[in-house]
């Protein structure tokens with residue numbers, strides 16, 4: 001596991017948006033960031049999942065989050081810009097963006113992947129990540145110390161048979177991170193990527209239906225690298241591809 005212990009007040013006063021915050025790794029990241037003092041903006045497709053995370057964070061006495069239901073499959077530039085305007089009006093800046101939402105898509109030989117399935121994975125995992133990040137960059141630039149984290153995968157660093165559009169989308173995610181990091185070099189906004197590694201979520205179960213879920217760490221266990229990258233201890237770390245495990 002990534003060797004880092006987050007201080008209890010690591011993210012005090014920070015405003016952090018997390019996509020795919022309703023379940024899995026994104027929900028764990030939202031709880032972990034809120035527990036360290038951040039106000040988390042919970043973006044996801046399914047409002048009831050986001051509301052459950054909102055309730056948990058409030059019940060634990062952490063800063064009140066904001067629920068942002070948005071389907072990244074259909075989200076438009078205008079919706080991303082509206083979101084940016086809402087955050088600017090409410091908070092005046094953004095200190096962290098965790099691009100975490102993704103879909104797996106079909107795992108099959110490349111020869112058999114239908115056009116629409118390939119496009120859907122690229123839309124949610126790449127196009128929407130780009131659109132969201134572009135819209136929020138001006139707000140990140142208003143922060144004194146901001147961090148963008150892109151969620152990659154092992155198959156975004158080395159392609160493997162049958163991982164199809166998902167693997168291609170994760171290579172593109174690394175590309176987004178590298179280009180942005182180079183543009184942001186020497187500024188107070190940094191961009192890095194995280195490969196979570198095998199983690200006990202519904203996506204992992206869909207990819208490996210025969211695997212015993214308990215053979216992988218829970219999302220809560222892989223939080224150190226996320227907290228490191230979203231907090232001030234990673235200041236100056238830019239353009240890096242890190243592993244949670």
Ligand code: NAP
Nearest residue numbers: 020023024025045046071072073101102151198199201203
């Ligand atoms: P998950 O349990 O399937 O959760 C995916 C999240 O993405 C959900 O919160 C989901 O929201 C959101 N999402 C999916 N489609 C969306 C859409 N159209 N609009 C908005 N939100 C959408 O997956 P996970 O395992 O936590 O994965 C989190 C990240 O880690 C992903 O980027 C994944 O590729 C990466 N990853 C995971 C593993 C692993 O072993 N788990 C390994 C490597 C990389 P809803 O609840 O609304 O559907």
